[in-house]
Amino acid sequence: MLVAKASLYEHPLRVIYHFLKVDTALFMALVILCMSGLVVLYSASGGDIDAIQKQLARLAIGFAGLLLFAQIPADQLRSWSLWLYVIGVALLVLVLVSGESGKGAQRWLNLGFVRFQPSELMKIWLPMMMAWYYSERVLPPSLKDIFVGFVILLVPTALIIKQPDLGTSILVAGAGLFVIFLAGIRYRVIAVFVGLLLATAPVLWFYLRDYQRGRILTLLDPERAPLGAGYHIIQSKIAIGSGGVYGRGWLNGTQSQLDFIPERSTDFIFSVFSEEFGFIGTSLLTMVYLFIVVRGLVISARAQTCYARLLGGAISLSFFSYVFVNIGMVSGMLPVVGVPLPLISYGGTSMVTLLIMFGVLMSINSHRKLLGH
Amino acid sequence: MARRITLKNLRLETLLYRERAVLSAVLVAGTFILLLARLYDLQIANHSHYQTLSDDNRVRVFPVVPTRGLILDRNGETLADNTPNYQLVITPSQVKDMSALIESLAGFIDIKEHELERFKKAVKRQQSFQQTSLKLNLSDEEVAQFAVKQHRYPGVGIAAHSTRHYPQKNSFAHVLGYVGRINEKELANLDKQNYQGTSYVGKLGIEKRYEKDLHGEVGYQHVEINAQGRPLLVVKTQPSKPGMDIQLSLITRLQEVAQEALGEENGAIVAIDPNNGDVLAFVSQPNYDPNLFVNGIGQKAYSELRDSKHRPLFNRALIGQYPPGSTIKPVVALAGLHYGVTWAEKTMYAGPYFQLSGKDRRYRDWKKGGHGVVNMNSAIAQSCDVYFYQLGDELGIDRMHEFLTQFSLGNLTNLDTVGEAKGLLPSPEWKRSARGQPWYPGETIITSIGQGYMLTTPLQLAVMTAYIANHGAMYQPRFVRATRPADEVKFKDEQPRPMPKVKVDDEGYWQVIEQAMVNVVHAPNGTARGIDSDATYKIAGKTGTAQVFGIAQDEEYDKETTPKHLQDHALFIAYAPVENPMIALAVVVENGGSGSGTAAPVARKVLDAYLLGENKLQGKQVVSR
Numbered sequence: 001m002l003v004a005k006a007s008l009y010e011h012p013l014r015v016i017y018h019f020l021k022v023d024t025a026l027f028m029a030l031v032i033l034c035m036s037g038l039v040v041l042y043s044a045s046g047g048d049i050d051a052i053q054k055q056l057a058r059l060a061i062g063f064a065g066l067l068l069f070a071q072i073p074a075d076q077l078r079s080w081s082l083w084l085y086v087i088g089v090a091l092l093v094l095v096l097v098s099g100e101s102g103k104g105a106q107r108w109l110n111l112g113f114v115r116f117q118p119s120e121l122m123k124i125w126l127p128m129m130m131a132w133y134y135s136e137r138v139l140p141p142s143l144k145d146i147f148v149g150f151v152i153l154l155v156p157t158a159l160i161i162k163q164p165d166l167g168t169s170i171l172v173a174g175a176g177l178f179v180i181f182l183a184g185i186r187y188r189v190i191a192v193f194v195g196l197l198l199a200t201a202p203v204l205w206f207y208l209r210d211y212q213r214g215r216i217l218t219l220l221d222p223e224r225a226p227l228g229a230g231y232h233i234i235q236s237k238i239a240i241g242s243g244g245v246y247g248r249g250w251l252n253g254t255q256s257q258l259d260f261i262p263e264r265s266t267d268f269i270f271s272v273f274s275e276e277f278g279f280i281g282t283s284l285l286t287m288v289y290l291f292i293v294v295r296g297l298v299i300s301a302r303a304q305t306c307y308a309r310l311l312g313g314a315i316s317l318s319f320f321s322y323v324f325v326n327i328g329m330v331s332g333m334l335p336v337v338g339v340p341l342p343l344i345s346y347g348g349t350s351m352v353t354l355l356i357m358f359g360v361l362m363s364i365n366s367h368r369k370l371l372g373h
Numbered sequence: 374m375a376r377r378i379t380l381k382n383l384r385l386e387t388l389l390y391r392e393r394a395v396l397s398a399v400l401v402a403g404t405f406i407l408l409l410a411r412l413y414d415l416q417i418a419n420h421s422h423y424q425t426l427s428d429d430n431r432v433r434v435f436p437v438v439p440t441r442g443l444i445l446d447r448n449g450e451t452l453a454d455n456t457p458n459y460q461l462v463i464t465p466s467q468v469k470d471m472s473a474l475i476e477s478l479a480g481f482i483d484i485k486e487h488e489l490e491r492f493k494k495a496v497k498r499q500q501s502f503q504q505t506s507l508k509l510n511l512s513d514e515e516v517a518q519f520a521v522k523q524h525r526y527p528g529v530g531i532a533a534h535s536t537r538h539y540p541q542k543n544s545f546a547h548v549l550g551y552v553g554r555i556n557e558k559e560l561a562n563l564d565k566q567n568y569q570g571t572s573y574v575g576k577l578g579i580e581k582r583y584e585k586d587l588h589g590e591v592g593y594q595h596v597e598i599n600a601q602g603r604p605l606l607v608v609k610t611q612p613s614k615p616g617m618d619i620q621l622s623l624i625t626r627l628q629e630v631a632q633e634a635l636g637e638e639n640g641a642i643v644a645i646d647p648n649n650g651d652v653l654a655f656v657s658q659p660n661y662d663p664n665l666f667v668n669g670i671g672q673k674a675y676s677e678l679r680d681s682k683h684r685p686l687f688n689r690a691l692i693g694q695y696p697p698g699s700t701i702k703p704v705v706a707l708a709g710l711h712y713g714v715t716w717a718e719k720t721m722y723a724g725p726y727f728q729l730s731g732k733d734r735r736y737r738d739w740k741k742g743g744h745g746v747v748n749m750n751s752a753i754a755q756s757c758d759v760y761f762y763q764l765g766d767e768l769g770i771d772r773m774h775e776f777l778t779q780f781s782l783g784n785l786t787n788l789d790t791v792g793e794a795k796g797l798l799p800s801p802e803w804k805r806s807a808r809g810q811p812w813y814p815g816e817t818i819i820t821s822i823g824q825g826y827m828l829t830t831p832l833q834l835a836v837m838t839a840y841i842a843n844h845g846a847m848y849q850p851r852f853v854r855a856t857r858p859a860d861e862v863k864f865k866d867e868q869p870r871p872m873p874k875v876k877v878d879d880e881g882y883w884q885v886i887e888q889a890m891v892n893v894v895h896a897p898n899g900t901a902r903g904i905d906s907d908a909t910y911k912i913a914g915k916t917g918t919a920q921v922f923g924i925a926q927d928e929e930y931d932k933e934t935t936p937k938h939l940q941d942h943a944l945f946i947a948y949a950p951v952e953n954p955m956i957a958l959a960v961v962v963e964n965g966g967s968g969s970g971t972a973a974p975v976a977r978k979v980l981d982a983y984l985l986g987e988n989k990l991q992g993k994q995v996v997s998r
Binding site: 140164184209237240241243255274293294300309316333 | 386404412423426427561566
């Protein structure tokens with residue numbers, strides 16, 4: 001039985017939202033975000049109508065996915081979690097064996113009718129799997145459960161690193177870590193892990209590829225690579241900084257329009273936005289992102305099953321991590337890892353998976369049962 | 374909190390989650406404040422700084438590709454250099470309608486399908502203001518045609534590039550390898566910054582092994598542009614640093630002599646200077662023209678090379694694995710002396726075959742009636758199989774394996790190239806793990822004459838021969854003997870690197886097998902006496918014949934009736950002059966029949982050319998016999 005909140009006296013739009021099982025506030029924020037994305041994209045792509053149309057088509061697919069997943073009760077998803085995870089890992093193996101390359105990495109899988117990156121699917125399938133695992137255990141998790149969680153997390157992460165796609169692997173691993181955190185891993189265990197990580201950092205350094213090391217070194221000293229990643233960071237910072245308070249106006253950013261910003265429609269689209277809309281624009285955009293994350297956390301905290309809570313929380317925090325990694329990267333706080341700005345950057349699979357994730361969140365919100373404490 | 378319970382406590386878990394969610398929200402908000410602070414710092418606090426930078430941002434940075442290092446032979450003859458060629462380049466950001474442009478260009482420039490394909494891929498990969506080449510190697514006519522029409526094609530230009538060129542063509546294909554266009558996989562492992570603008574990377578051989586040294590370091594050109602993004606003038610240039618020049622130890626003339634000596638036969642020759650490990654000649658025949666691969670070999674030409682039954686792409690000297698046959702006998706004899714299983718003067722009667730006690734199987738000698746009474750010297754000189762069957766039986770496989778390993782058989786010689794094969798030095802452990810079967814005594818018997826599982830590369834055989842020439846010492850074989858960094862005039866010699874010594878109980882044992890190997894060539898009944906005539910220096914050698922297919926116990930191998938591709942491989946190893954060895958070599962002639970008949974004369978020609986011929990090949994007068 002559903003929460004009978006809507007009544008005939010309410011605003012007709014609310015009734016529709018309720019019928020669609022979406023959360024009004026969250027839904028509106030997403031729409032605002034996507035619309036501003038199209039506006040920036042128009043500028044970043046140099047007025048490419050074709051790109052806008054393609055992006056619109058993806059948005060349509062994405063929102064359809066959102067509405068579809070909003071109708072599926074979380075309990076249903078729960079029962080699929082294990083299998084989706086297994087399929088996801090199998091797809092990742094398949095990518096390594098017979099995937100298609102792009103930009104020097106093997107990330108794409110071509111199924112004949114559709115071409116996609118299985119690593120993107122893992123962004124949602126991994127937290128589903130982990131939420132399922134911990135929902136079956138007594139929480140806070142024992143050391144053994146934490147260990148198993150790490151195994152579940154590391155398998156897909158390692159496969160994605162192998163492609164190689166450091167950016168996505170970090171985000172996927174992050175999604176898993178968020179589940180472990182939300183499941184209630186004790187603080188002293190976290191402290192031990194952080195300590196271990198710091199201690200093994202030099203070893204990890206050894207395993208990074210040359211260009212990955214280069215990106216980290218470049219962050220520390222952008223001048224060291226005036227043409228490579230350093231160039232990207234320098235140009236991006238100039239774009240953001242020259243935006244000032246009010247920005248240079250839509251379509252008027254010289255950094256953007258004269259091609260100084262690399263990958264300006266995808267990874268560096270935030271720089272274009274900043275240059276043209278200034279600090280007012282960037283702070284508003286950041287607020288919208290913050291609102292979405294917090295709203296997601298609230299929805300998750302209200303959920304009644306352990307699975308729904310963990311999954312909802314992990315989705316919200318993952319979304320946050322995408323935003324943080326991207327803005328941190330283009331503003332020169334984090335290394336360049338090739339992560340798009342969620343719901344704004346030009347690109348297919350990530351847009352659709354993100355909206356589907358929000359569909360899941362909506363479902364968690366609307367499928368609460370009337371159950372007293 | 375209560376003690377750990379086994380049942381899920383729903384209420385507690387809800388509270389636990391809420392606590393975590395609130396903490397998360399606080400951390401998230403904190404992070405966003407951090408981001409905002411960063412944006413404030415960039416956009417408000419430092420706005421004027423970045424505004425100035427942006428206004429001054431009229432300078433774009435382009436890569437300057439470094440010149441690839443040269444590869445020379447020992448006498449300074451060029452083996453790989455760079456020749457200029459003209460390419461049609463396009464700057465995608467300056468082109469409105471790419472497909473219309475290409476169609477129009479195709480009117481007077483021959484643009485192939487695969488070139489177009491590659492261009493499209495490159496465009497996707499690069500920043501749109503970077504030039505991308507559409508067609509390499511424009512003909513003079515095409516250059517002229519374009520020059521006239523250039524004004525109609527904004528964003529299109531002609532750029533002079535340099536292309537790798539191998540003036541010696543086929544001769545050094547299996548040494549140098551070649552460079553080719555960088556593919557996606559290679560791109561992932563290259564330093565993207567240093568390879569900005571570089572189109573080629575070493576794919577094989579020296580070119581691959583020394584890629585880092587040969588490539589050099591990228592330079593930058595800072596070009597001022599106008600408000601529409603058109604280049605105006607070069608503001609600043611940071612020149613690139615050319616790659617290192619490399620001098621090989623090979624001698625072009627000797628390489629040619631070796632190739633000619635091999636004639637039309639398939640096979641390999643590896644000659645090494647035992648005094649420092651310098652590879653003097655490195656031939657694998659047939660071969661191919663590496664120039665074909667530089668700008669992408671066409672599918673048809675490639676499949677012709679790949680599918681040829683003579684396998685020209687196969688580097689026989691480096692990865693061709695052949696049973697060493699009787700060339701292994703001197704080393705087996707040495708093992709016998711070292712382990713005290715036999716002594717030089719010990720004689721035995723060698724009949725037509727050998728039998729393990731209590732077994733029926735007959736291990737036949739190549740000589741129908743047997744060799745009669747032999748000792749170690751005559752057994753090596755005449756290549757008596759029965760003597761070695763007996764010796765192998767007494768040594769046992771473990772000791773044979775242990776001793777032969779010291780000659781780098783079954784191991785990499787670590788020649789400075791890529792993809793070397795290890796060969797196979799069989800042992801019971803190997804057979805158990807690789808085949809899951811026990812070792813049979815009969816397999817020890819045939820191993821002692823270099824048959825059965827044992828496989829060696831011509832390179833390994835040459836190294837083994839050099840070990841014998843030096844009486845147990847050897848230097849790591851090397852192609853590169855000197856390098857010259859871009860900013861220097863003189864080549865700097867690389868130090869030879871000693872390999873582990875072969876240890877024998879008595880240094881005199883080396884004399885025993887050396888004398889026997891001298892007799893192979895110079896004694897009246899030596900198997901290679903055919904090459905003894907009028908030699909002015911003393912050669913130590915050993916013939917070998919490797920079976921390509923097994924012959925049943927009582928069948929005869931008949932050269933006349935056996936088809937060429939099933940005939941035995943002919944092998945010969947030698948070094949000279951014996952008193953002061955200057956060259957050690959191994960010759961393999963595929964399906965050549967017998968070592969004495971086919972391989973030994975080839976070796977003699979190479980030895981003559983190096984030790985006597987023109988007397989310029991290595992610059993030392995040879996002591997006459």
